[in-house]
Amino acid sequence: MGSLSYTATISLDGYAVDADGDFQWGAPTPEIFQVHLDRMHEVSTEVLGRNTYLLMKYWEAEPDDEEWADAEREFSRRWQALELIVASSTLTHDDLGSGTARLISDLTLPALEQIVADAAGEVEIFGPTTAAPAIVAGMVRDFRFFVVPKVVGGGVRALPDGARLDLKLVESTTYDNGFAYLHYRRG
Template identity: 70%
Template structure:
């Protein structure tokens, strides 16, 4: 049986995307990226929305210019071994990049519970819209935030406005001007 975690890159004012929907306003530095490589080793399943899935297809094949370094190749290898469950009502099976990827039109909490039960490791739910119902229902046991020094003034909140959470800080690190905060549910 796995565990359910939620990871997000967050602006100082609590948003995962700005008012125009852009969530690519932060590129991790070398230290943050190396940390992502390490923590991905525990993840067996990713549950993600359409936008994040489409962004992450970058890791399915090295660019022809061979520009990836050792860390990028290791992250891509680990990413490709993870089962991806894509939640989208606009994508079709033909839009999936790998036969290991699975498409759900919507994510029912009972189905998510089954995914976590069946997982051999950590199930990471990626994206605030995809994660909102599970967060509200108290299903997420670990919250990992990469807080970046940017204020976007509005947009898509990293946490649902109506979520009531009681959390313990279990780990924190800084990488230059980025803070990593790991909380667990009480």
């Protein structure tokens, strides 16, 4: 049986995406990219919504030329080894291409509980909209935030309204660029 986690890069005022739909202000430095790469050892399954899946589809095939660094090639290799579950009522199986992603049209809480129960390791739910019902329901055990020292003033909140959680800080790191990594576990 696995456990459920939620990881997000967020602004100091708590947004994962700004009001213009931009999130590039949270692009990882090589040091932070390595942290993402290292934490993937624990993850066996990714649950993603439509937008996040389409963004991460980039990692499903390595380019033929030399444009990727070694860390990017390793991230792609690890990403391709994950079980990907895409929650979308608008995508079709054809939209997923030839990858190994599995499409479910409605990610109910019982369906998510079954995904976690069947997982060999950590199940990471990726994307604030997709994660919101599980967060509010108290299903997420681990929260990992990469906090960017930027205030964006609005957009898509990393944590949903209505969530009431008691969390314990289990790990924290600050980086030279001002980013902070905060790992909380449900109390």
